[in-house]
Amino acid sequence: MDEYLKTLKEVIDKKKIKRFCVFPDVSPFKIIKKNSTEMRKIIKANPEKYKGRFLISIGLDCYPNNFNNNKGIFDIHITVYRIHDDGLVDKYLGDSWLLYIKYLPEDLEKHPFKMKNVEIMMKLAYKRKVETPSNGVFYKRFEELLEKAKGKKIKNKRSVKKTKKNSKKSVKK
Secondary structure, rough: HHHHHHHHHHHHHHHOOOEEEEEOOOOOOOOEEEOOHHHHHHHHHOOHHHOOEEEEEEEEEHHHHHHHOOOEEEEEEEEEEEEEEOOOOOOOOOEEEEEEEEEEEHHHHOOOOOHHHHHHHHHHHHHOOOOOOOOEEEEHHHHHHHHHHHOOOOOOOOOOOOOOOOOOOOOOO
């Protein structure tokens, strides 16, 4: 596994895909070899072209030194950003969300890295099927979140849940 991780790190560095961006509305999955800071400048320079779209920033990180301790040895960090009409990215609270998955050695052994899996994870994040806290989750927890998300429709977070208290409006006479 240690050799696999070193090879994976070399491949990621060689292909320059440690940090990259994608537009989720572009098919097929097309990597833009720029980080989110560079993409923000491009978007700001031409807001008409990008307004109303989403930008996804993806990071792939290998940690071969963590192999013998109980820390993650590989991370996939996916952040989804909303692009506003003025070209600003992540303008308001709630304009971005993320999927951050940490792999332990046994996780990476069972589920080797494949770019196709990153594409699937990116779509899950974009559609808000699975979200994680900013400090991420280990792969086992990601599998649990994925199981919960299967078959569920995405709820509008702004909708008000009807209860007895707010279902009837009381009017004073």
